[in-house]
Amino acid sequence: MITVENVSQLILRHRASLPEVPIELIGPAADRLFREIATPIRPVKLATDRFGVFRVLEKMGADVRFEPWAKTKNSLACIILNLPREKARLAMRLHEASARLAPGGRLFLAGANRAGIKSSPRVLDQFFFRVEKRDSARHCTLFEASDTRSGKPFEPNDYEHRWTLDVPGASVQIASLPGVFAHGRLDLGSALLLDSLQALQPSGRILDFACGAGVIGLALLATGASGEVTLLDDSALALECAGRSLEINGLRANRLASDGLSEANGRYDWIVSNPPFHQGVNNDLDVARAFFRDAGTFLAENGRICVVFNRHLPYGRWLRESFNRVEILAQNREFTVLSARNKQ
Numbered sequence: 001m002i003t004v005e006n007v008s009q010l011i012l013r014h015r016a017s018l019p020e021v022p023i024e025l026i027g028p029a030a031d032r033l034f035r036e037i038a039t040p041i042r043p044v045k046l047a048t049d050r051f052g053v054f055r056v057l058e059k060m061g062a063d064v065r066f067e068p069w070a071k072t073k074n075s076l077a078c079i080i081l082n083l084p085r086e087k088a089r090l091a092m093r094l095h096e097a098s099a100r101l102a103p104g105g106r107l108f109l110a111g112a113n114r115a116g117i118k119s120s121p122r123v124l125d126q127f128f129f130r131v132e133k134r135d136s137a138r139h140c141t142l143f144e145a146s147d148t149r150s151g152k153p154f155e156p157n158d159y160e161h162r163w164t165l166d167v168p169g170a171s172v173q174i175a176s177l178p179g180v181f182a183h184g185r186l187d188l189g190s191a192l193l194l195d196s197l198q199a200l201q202p203s204g205r206i207l208d209f210a211c212g213a214g215v216i217g218l219a220l221l222a223t224g225a226s227g228e229v230t231l232l233d234d235s236a237l238a239l240e241c242a243g244r245s246l247e248i249n250g251l252r253a254n255r256l257a258s259d260g261l262s263e264a265n266g267r268y269d270w271i272v273s274n275p276p277f278h279q280g281v282n283n284d285l286d287v288a289r290a291f292f293r294d295a296g297t298f299l300a301e302n303g304r305i306c307v308v309f310n311r312h313l314p315y316g317r318w319l320r321e322s323f324n325r326v327e328i329l330a331q332n333r334e335f336t337v338l339s340a341r342n343k344q
């Protein structure tokens with residue numbers, strides 16, 4: 001039984017007053033809201049940039065797309081947007097939504113109070129002349145916006161920020177978009193992992209698990225890793241950045257949309273990762289726990305896993321529960337880099 005999340009319950013309270021027109025639900029929770037608000041003259045289409053959410057909704061029979069933003073231009077009369085879990089992503093989402101609304105179209109923005117929805121009118125005002133608070137319940141708030149300001153057309157490239165990652169012997173350009181992990185910069189944990197990998201020179205089949213903009217996999221490729229690199233992430237935005245980064249540098253790798261290891265197959269000689277540790281405001285460690293439990297089944301016989309994580313996280317313990325021959329490769333006040341091989 002899939003529960004209806006608080007933010008969806010708040011939207012449901014307004015089911016009767018939603019316009020009887022096709023609705024697009026962007027960034028929805030993985031629940032049955034879409035079924036509850038659909039009517040014969042109000043079909044509901046969905047779009048999400050989280051692969052795990054996409055799979056759940058698809059299984060429920062939803063008309064759902066997995067994408068960082070809509071690839072087709074259309075005029076919509078009503079959009080319901082869930083506050084993106086990364087704050088930095090809101091302006092880009094609202095810009096896109098305002099550009100896709102037909103004249104007279106209405107946008108509803110819903111989100112949890114602790115995720116910062118109450119400060120969203122500041123951003124809504126940049127794209128709409130009329131912004132009203134409609135409701136507040138279940139620790140969530142709903143805004144309605146209409147009367148689009150006709151500003152610059154929505155062009156994702158305008159949001160791209162390129163930065164240079166210097167690794168010994170190579171320079172890599174990374175394409176970053178707001179909302180991607182460590183937007184526009186190298187995370188300090190990832191930097192420590194890259195330092196450690198330099199001496200190890202991974203080669204063969206390499207999986208960069210939770211790749212974000214592709215920093216780790218691209219650094220390995222640029223410094224001559226031989227073999228096949230796969231960049232895996234649950235986020236369509238991250239995979240978009242990784243794809244752009246590969247293209248700018250003329251490098252090749254597979255990109256794999258996957259919720260945890262759900263879509264991984266075969267065995268890897270190396271699994272390298274700075275694994276996820278939160279979902280927006282939630283410190284949700286389930287993805288990492290499942291990763292440490294299952295990663296060994298995707299390692300080749302002499303395969304090796306190399307991970308970096310913040311020292312306050314229980315990842316070292318989880319790694320040791322599934323692997324032996326665990327080595328500390330680097331450590332500083334904030335981060336630990338561990339390498340491990342399968343139990344034999």
Ligand SMILES: C[S@@+](CC[C@H](N)C(=O)[O-])C[C@H]1O[C@@H](n2cnc3c(N)ncnc32)[C@H](O)[C@@H]1O
Pocket residue numbers: 052181182187190209210211212213214215216232233234235238258259260261273274275276277287
């Ligand atoms: C700590 S970041 C690391 C990003 C990148 N490797 C780097 O070093 O900059 C973790 C990544 O995990 C991804 N992620 C979150 N949940 C995930 C899941 N269920 N499956 C796969 N990746 C996930 C996020 O989208 C994010 O890109």
